[in-house]
Amino acid sequence: MVSFPLTKGHGLHRHHSHNHHHLYKRHASVIKEDTAVQKVFKIPDFVEKILFLAYSRDRNHAACLKLHSLRLVSKVWQSVIDGSAILQSLAYSAPKTHSGGDKFGICHDHLDEIANTMKMVHHLQGDASRTTGIKELNRCAHLFAHRAHASNIPVTKPAMNRLYLLFEGTASPEWMRDLKVFTDDRTHDINRSDDSTISYYYHLSNPHGINIDEVINSVVSILRLFYSFEENFTIEKIILSYYNSAWEPDHTLPSYYRDDFEIISYLWSPYGVPIGRRGLRVKANDVLRLLPFIPQQKGTKPDRTASKRSRTQVMNLPRIGVSA
16 A cells, blocks of 8 residues: 655656546547538628628618628628629719719718717817817827728728818918918918918828728818917818819919819818718708798698608708719
């Protein structure tokens, strides 16, 4: 009988451990085959049809966000979504021929996402001693930086190079002089500001087209530039616009002239901005409430068909920058 503890150097321990060594022998890993579902989702034609059927009846106008998030599933899905005409029709508005001769669709859902995030910025103004809105602006920039799924999404399809960010507001003459010094070196920008009214068109230039992240980064960087002047200013609107004229932009036009530009999307205003179709319905209903009341003649019934048709027209208003 063994009464002392066994150690690693003891022969019995080695004999005991050697008998059970075969229990821990490694076995070759078995490669599992893809299931039927996995095989289907690797076939581009099936992926295209499944995604179209899944989001073609999406009434929340969020198909763009969902489709672009699905681009991250795999390289196959990314190539299918980017190369499919029917899926791109869900992600972008119906192409519209503009007066400049260009025809393109707009990615409204991602632009609305920018406007929704910018709601946390209540005011954009500053002077030599204080800056209002810079903390909220930095917070927005932090949130945008973590939205990698939207970073490489083109604003328009096909890609366009005639997009501008319009900044409107008021400022002191000293601030206007600093803005003029900055724009003198940017020949493609359009500065129609006068002594007190800001009307500055910042050109978004990229030979391959403008992506969502370029819009976001440009808004943040230009606003930070405005704060760096350390003079009195107030921004009232930030708008993404399209230059829709076949002629070269005229820098000498007054600040209120807008006919050569078309609004694509409102990005920010201290009073809120219309978002997609819902925003336009709200604006339209406000306008309709201001119309004078037309009384019915005595002995006649109200035309319910006409009122119902008018309401339908309001409910089906197109998005900003898209023809009906």
